Amino acid sequence: MIIVMKQSATPEEVNHVVEKIKQLGLQPNVSKGVERTVIGVIGDEDKIRIQPLEVYPGVEKVMPVTKPFKLVSREFHPHDTVFEMSDGTKVGDKKIIVMAGPCSVESQKMLLEIGKEVKKAGATFLRGGAFKPRTSPYSFQGLGEEGLKMLRDTADQLKMQIVTEVMDTRTVELVAQYSDMLQIGARNMQNFDLLKECGMMKKPVLLKRGLSATVTELLLSAEYILSKGNFKVVLCERGIRTFETSTRNTVDINAIPVIKEQTHLPVILDPSHGTGYYQYVKPIAKAAIAAGADGLMIEVHNNPEEAVSDGPQSLLPKKFHILMKELKPVCHAVGREL
Ligand code: PEP
Ligand code: MN
Secondary structure, eight states, X not given: OEEEEOTTOOHHHHHHHHHHHHHTTOXXXXXXXXXXXXXXXXSOTHXXXXXXXXXXXXXXXEEOOOSSOOTTBTTTOOXXXXXXXXXXXXXXXXXXXXXXXXXXXXXHHHHHHHHHHHHHHTOOEEEOBSSOXXXXXXXXXXXXXXXXXXXXXXXXXXXXXXXXXOOOGGGHXXXXXXXXXXXXXXXXXXXXXXXXXXXXXXXXEEEEOOTTOOHHHHHHHHHHHHHTTOOOEEEEEOOBOOSOOSSSSBOOTTHHHHHHHHBSSOEEEOHHHHXXXXXXXXXXXXXXXXXXXSEEEEEBOSOGGGOSSOGGGOXXXXXXXXXXXXXXXXXXXXXXXX
């Protein structure tokens, strides 16, 4: 249930409604927008049906949330969510965020080399997996905590934020200790225990769309995180499995405006995993920004031929520089900054 307050509602009137909701044993969630305040109510909605909240001073309307996801829905929170990282970087704002780096953390040396380049080109987040979800158990599984330390050292030197994957509820604390944003990968989008655990952390979460997940399923997964109190969630379209085999996955560009319409959470796109080939990364990155994405996640490697994972889809640093340069006019054309 959501309660939309009148534009003219005073803070006292808002408080009055909030207190009443609490008295009914329900949980209020106040979202103060520029225009008006919306109060989301969580709990047994029947209690509100018998309580005529419409007649309270300052209340414009009381409406049910029609979507299966509530905290995540735009009905619940009509304004775009914008949150700040520890260095002041705003996520979900007019300025596009760019996360770039290797697929896997391989060494401190390579991280620093790649990190310097992507930072120079304008990326604010350094990406890189220390815990890797690999299709084969015999493939490189990641450097674990050693890799997290390398990420932290490099990001501190370069004054960047880290986004890195957490795969297991048992390592959430550990990954949160070293990183600035917790990434939940496509394969774990419906690992509900992991979602809940990350929901109890203070660190923002990047939630990637599952390989065969619908937008509704993605939003319900995000709801798990928000329902545990962590509202700093970014959604990531990274391509889905279709019958098409000429690319690794099929980027669902539609998902960007659809997600933007249904939720207030920021959404970014990963054209590297989305296409699987470096030569398609640039056009799809541009398409994502034109479609309304709030950011991009891009794999960059200084020696893609020797990369331990995802070499074919990784951009050389010089190609990443070109991409960033060419993205600028696209951002400006849609009223964004880079
Ligand atoms: C990644 O970003 O490193 C990754 C493994 O991506 P995804 O979960 O989208 O496959
Ligand atoms: Mn990868």
